[in-house]
Amino acid sequence: MSIKVGIPRALLYYYYHPQWVTFFRRLGVETVVSRETTRGLLDKGLKSTVDEACLPVKLAVGHVLDLRDRVDYIFLPRIVSTARKEYICPKFLGFPDMVRHTINNLPPIIDCNFNLYHKGSSPADFYFQVGKFFTRNPAKIIMAYNASKAALEKHNLDMQSECLPVRQEHAADGVGNCNGINIAVIGHPYVIYDNYISMNMVKRLRDSGARVLTADHLPESVVREEAFRLPKKMFWTINQRMVGAAYHYFGREDVHGLIHVASFGCGTDSFTGELIERCARCGSHKPMLSLTVDEHTGEAGMVTRLEAFMDMVRWRRNLADAAATL
Ligand code: SF4
Numbered sequence: 001m002s003i004k005v006g007i008p009r010a011l012l013y014y015y016y017h018p019q020w021v022t023f024f025r026r027l028g029v030e031t032v033v034s035r036e037t038t039r040g041l042l043d044k045g046l047k048s049t050v051d052e053a054c055l056p057v058k059l060a061v062g063h064v065l066d067l068r069d070r071v072d073y074i075f076l077p078r079i080v081s082t083a084r085k086e087y088i089c090p091k092f093l094g095f096p097d098m099v100r101h102t103i104n105n106l107p108p109i110i111d112c113n114f115n116l117y118h119k120g121s122s123p124a125d126f127y128f129q130v131g132k133f134f135t136r137n138p139a140k141i142i143m144a145y146n147a148s149k150a151a152l153e154k155h156n157l158d159m160q161s162e163c164l165p166v167r168q169e170h171a172a173d174g175v176g177n178c179n180g181i182n183i184a185v186i187g188h189p190y191v192i193y194d195n196y197i198s199m200n201m202v203k204r205l206r207d208s209g210a211r212v213l214t215a216d217h218l219p220e221s222v223v224r225e226e227a228f229r230l231p232k233k234m235f236w237t238i239n240q241r242m243v244g245a246a247y248h249y250f251g252r253e254d255v256h257g258l259i260h261v262a263s264f265g266c267g268t269d270s271f272t273g274e275l276i277e278r279c280a281r282c283g284s285h286k287p288m289l290s291l292t293v294d295e296h297t298g299e300a301g302m303v304t305r306l307e308a309f310m311d312m313v314r315w316r317r318n319l320a321d322a323a324a325t326l
Contacts, residue, residue, distance in 0.1 A: 003134065004028045005110070006067030006074045009034045010060035011092065014081075014189040020075065020151035027095070027134045028142035032061040032071050037196035041066055046295055054265035055294050056190050057091050059197060064099050068106055073133065074099075075110045077126070080116035086237045089268060125151075148304050151318060157162050159216045164193060164202065181313060183210040184249035186276065187261030188269075196265065197293055198261065199302045206260075208310050215245030222248055230275070239272045246276040250286060257287040257313040259306075264294030287312045 005012060005024055013020075017033070021273055024031045035041065037059060045062025046176040053061075067074055079088050094300055096111035112129035115121060119305060131141030185192055192198050192214060205212050209267075215223060227244030234240040249255045260276050262269035273290055282290040289309040291302065 001026065002032045002086045003073070004032050004071040006032050006034065006064075006071030006107075008060055008063035008067060008074070008076070009036065010063040010194075011056060011077055011095070011190050012077075012088075014193050016152065018155040019148040022151035023144050023148035024075075026147050027131060027140065029134055030196055031075075034066040037062070037194050039196075042295060044198070048100075052265065053098075053230075054091065055197065055263045056188060057095065058295070060095065061099060061102065064103060064106075068103065071107055073075075073108050074112050075130075077114045077130075078111045079238070080113060080115035082114070083116055083237050084119065084121075085117060086240070087117065087233045088237055089266075107286060113244060153169070154221075160219060161214070162211075162217050181210045181257075181310075181317065182211045182213055182252075182255045183310075184246070184255050184258040185261065186215060186246060186249075186258060188214065188242075188263060188266075189214075191222070191293060192261055192265050199293075199297070199299050200257075201261070201302070201306065204303065204306055207312070208307070209260045210310065210313075213249060215241050218245055219246060226251075231254070236268050239268045242272050243275050247279060255286065255310065256317055257289070259291060259309065262290065262292045264292055287316060 007017070007020055013033075013256075021031050021033075031169070040237045041062040042059055044065045045058045045060070048065065049058045050062045064074060076099060077091040077094050078198060081087050096109055100106065101107060110130055111135055112126055114123070114126045116123065119302070124142075125147040128138070128141055128149065131144060135141060185202065185205070187198075190197075192201065195203070202212050223241050223244035225244070226247040230243065234243060246258060247259070248256055258276070258280065260273055262273050277288065277290065280286065287309065288304060291305065293302075
């Protein structure tokens with residue numbers, strides 16, 4: 001029977017899952033991904049987490065609990081930095097410790113450091129540490145790492161052609177019944193791509209005839225270049241990405257509106273939202289909707305706001321079309 005490693009369907013799983021799954025598979029290790037988010041899974045996370053934690057962290061704890069009794073290891077990388085001279089939120093850094101101290105009877109946790117902050121650091125260092133849990137053969141680890149890197153590069157290219165993460169599980173969504181309305185949805189990947197937490201926002205927008213664009217549909221270079229318009233470099237990688245993408249979409253003629261999705265309890269979202277709103281007020285004039293999701297967010301309220309927003313976008317567009325024919 002092969003060794004099973006559990007991967008919570010949460011946090012940076014939405015960026016790195018093709019790489020993680022490929023890496024373990026190449027080492028001969030089976031991966032088990034936690035189930036899709038449900039109310040029950042979220043409730044388990046809420047009961048085991050401190051109130052001050054943000055919603056995505058509470059949810060991630062629920063996903064760990066979902067794996068606890070089904071796997072031999074749980075993969076919780078201690079992600080410090082994913083780019084030079086930048087950081088990921090400190091909650092990622094402390095997540096393995098939080099889990100260890102709040103959940104009993106866990107299988108061993110793989111919590112190697114992923115830290116690209118310093119010059120000369122490489123993701124290979126991290127994968128080498130992880131690989132040593134399962135083999136003493138360095139060549140096998142290097143080959144698994146190279147294959148996993150290629151899988152991630154392919155995934156990133158797929159994303160830029162407007163796929164969604166875990167695309168095989170979302171294949172039925174397609175790219176949407178586009179009526180020429182393009183809506184940018186800006187938020188943490190682990191919020192906007194989690195169907196339960198986002199209340200199927202992407203699908204709802206697509207069903208209403210919109211083409212949905214996210215930060216992940218843009219090349220890294222574009223997002224960074226836009227974010228460099230800020231007077232000071234933002235050193236939180238994901239939020240820098242969100243601001244850069246928002247600036248880019250605000251400047252595009254073919255994008256008709258933007259939705260910013262914040263998570264309750266997220267400190268960095270508060271100033272990211274402010275930066276995006278200032279851009280909407282001063283430089284863009286495109287319709288913008290700000291939504292904050294938490295464990296109490298009601299679906300009816302969300303649906304009403306999305307519908308009203310789409311009505312506004314269509315109305316503005318009709319006005320613009322009418323003005324163009326005068
Ligand atoms: S960036 Fe915000 S939402 Fe993400 S883990 Fe940190 S506090 Fe939570």
